[in-house]
Amino acid sequence: MSAKDVLTRAAELSGIDAAGAVCIREGSNAIYELTDGIVARVGKPGSVAAAVRxxxxxxxxxxxxxxxxxxxxxxxxxxxxxxxPVTWWRLIPDHRAATPEELGATLRALHALPPPSTFELPTYDPFAGIEERVTGAxxxxxxxxxxxxxxxxxxxxxxxxxPVTAPMAVIHGDAWQGNVVVPASGIPIVLDLDMVSIGLREWDLIQLAVDYVDFERISGDEYRAFVAAYGGIDVTRWxxxxxxADIQELRWTAFSLxxxxxxxxxAAEACHRVACxxxxxxxxxxxxxx
Known part of the structure; x- marks a missing residue:
């Protein structure tokens, strides 16, 4: 069944109106915006436990x-x-991606949390899925x-x-500006929870650092604001x-494959990334x- 067919059947079973559903993103998970302020997330096969988590x-x-x-x-x-698995989420209307400063402050708060006591978070594996994507390319x-x-x-x-400089912590696992959004209230909200796990704090800092160092997607002032908001830790000096950085860029390349x-x-983009x-x-x- 296609993701849309799965969504339609799940909506029937839940009594939710999926007529006119608009696909926001089609990837490992398919995301649809529905009426009544609901967002549906259709997971990949075999990911029921992950959806519950x-x-x-x-x-x-x-x-x-x-x-x-x-x-x-x-x-x-x-x-x-x-x-x-199909899960139902509240729509966050009229939002923007977080600034580097807002992302840094959010990650600082997240990393300070003790792990949950009522369920267990997995240990983050940055190599998960890479081998399969490379060999199957x-x-x-x-x-x-x-x-x-x-x-x-x-x-x-x-x-x-x-080098291990600090104990493992709760991390987001895919910490880029688009996964922390800011609605009209001005309060940042965390999205995409499928990679939340226990891991190196530095992993959550690497995406923005790579954006600055290897891609120049953000300015020096924006990166320094990120570092200051996180508490003064600059992962580029670690x-x-x-x-x-190399692992993150390999992950992005494997995804493109x-x-x-x-x-x-x-296909053209994947070849370009491999060449890089x-x-x-x-x-x-x-x-x-x-």
């Missing part, structure tokens, strides 16, 4: 003082159709696949040797920065969003 995380974070996207409490959660040649596999193995070795299977524009990783394109890089 996301609901618990939302409730826990909101109770802990971290404003987070809220579930629709009046609906049964989740509804499972064709082994795909059909839009690159064997030489590129072999290089990426070797690069991944080398990064796993380097990751295991990283000895393990380059390792985490998975999308490239069905989208020609993504292999040193054929000098930094700062210019990568298109997928």
């Amino acid at each position: 996301e609901i618990r995380i939302s409730e826990w974070l909101n109770q802990s003082g971290i404003p987070t996207v809220e579930v629709v409490t009046a609906a049964t959660q989740p509804i499972v159709v064709d082994d795909r 059909t839009t690159i040649n064997q030489d590129d696949r072999s290089w990426l596999a070797g690069h991944c193995a080398e990064l796993e070795k380097r990751y295991g040797e990283l 000895p393990g920065f380059r390792t985490l 998975s999308v490239a299977q069905t989208r020609q524009t993504a 990783l292999r040193g054929a394109v000098p930094r700062p890089w210019r990568w298109s969003a997928l």
Whole structure:
């Protein structure tokens, strides 16, 4: 069944009106905006346990003082159709992406939380899914696949040797400006909870740092505001920065390879990203969003 078919059936079972549903994003999860201020999230097959955990995380974070996207409490959660979980969330209207400063302050608060006591968070694995996406890639040649596999193995070795400067903490796992949004109230709200886990604090700082160092997507003043809001810790000065940056860029490249299977524009972008990783394109890089 397609994601839209799964949504339609789940809505029937929940008594929710899915007529006129608009797809916001189609990726690992399919996101639809419905009427009555509801957003539906259709998970990938076999992700029921993850969907249940996301609901618990939302409730826990909101109770802990971290404003987070809220579930629709009046609906049964989740509804499972064709082994795909569908969850219902409250729409956040008229919002914008967080500024670097707002992101830094939100991450500082999140990392200060003790782990939940009523359920267990997984340990974050930055290499999850990379091998499968590389070996299954059909839009690159064997030489590129072999290089990426070797690069991944080398990064796993380097990751295991990283200096530990602080205990593991609750992390978001995909901490970029678009995953913290700011509505008219001015209060940042955390989105996309599927990677919330226990891991290195530095992992949540790496995306914005890479945006600054390797892509020049933000200015020096914006990056310094992020560092100050987080508490003065600049991950670019951490000895393990380059390792985490390389892993993050490999993750983005592996994602582009998975999308490239069905989208020609993504195939060209994936090839460009591989060329960047292999040193054929000098930094700062210019990568298109997928």
